[in-house]
Amino acid sequence: MKLKTIAAVITTLAIGFTAPVFAADTVTVGVTTTGVPFTFIDTATSKPTGAMVELAEAIAAETGMTAEFEVVAFSALIPSLTTGKIDMISAGMFATDKRREVVDFSTPVYSYGEGMFVAADDATDYTLDDLNGATVGAQVGTTFADTLKARGTFGEIKLYDSIADIMRDVKLGRIKAGFGDKPIIAYQISQNPKMGVRLVEGYQPMKPGDVALAVSKENTALLDAVNAAIAKLKDSGALAKIFAKYGL
Structure with missing residues (x-):
């Protein structure tokens, strides 16, 4: 992702999402097929879908970018991010202290155990x-x-x-x-x-967690843009509608 484009994204977010002042760029988003209803493949279209896929698309739209999805095994999502194969992770992934040692997480978008x-x-x-x-x-x-x-x-x-x-x-x-x-x-x-x-009815989770999107530690500009977009989607109620659509 071009740093110039990201800088323009942040400027646009800061002035209230008035109008795009930059050319749309692409963000490559890592998803997994095993995370229904967060991320999975639509059998009718053979394309990734789910709550976190729609959220990534909404974030990209808010920041003037186009989201392209890369299907990755869950265990390979973070290695793919840290090696630059993808720009962002949008899946049912908890933001844990251990993972924060190698990636940066957005503000939480959903919580569960x-x-x-x-x-x-x-x-x-x-x-x-x-x-x-x-x-x-x-x-x-x-x-x-x-x-x-x-x-x-x-x-x-x-x-x-x-x-x-x-x-x-x-x-x-x-x-x-x-x-x-x-x-x-x-x-x-x-x-x-x-x-x-x-x-199992009545089971108490060992460790409930917060789901968040992840970016590499070197991409602070993208993280700022994502967080600003999430805040806007929360305020408008769009984020809640996305999760409700999938029974979350």
């Missing part, structure tokens, strides 16, 4: 203590996986590339329970009640 899910025919509403010694699953690269490991109470914690893979093994009885982003799990189950898993 993880959910626990078990086989649909398992009626027990487990607590974490009930699963001592059990084999459970989590998605690689997530904060949930790190927090589960830190407990040191499970027999084994299997790491998976996607929530769909975890759901499959829970359904087949290969692992006792799975953990993942609660909104993503709830949305997938609502869309396909025959998935063979259910959310």
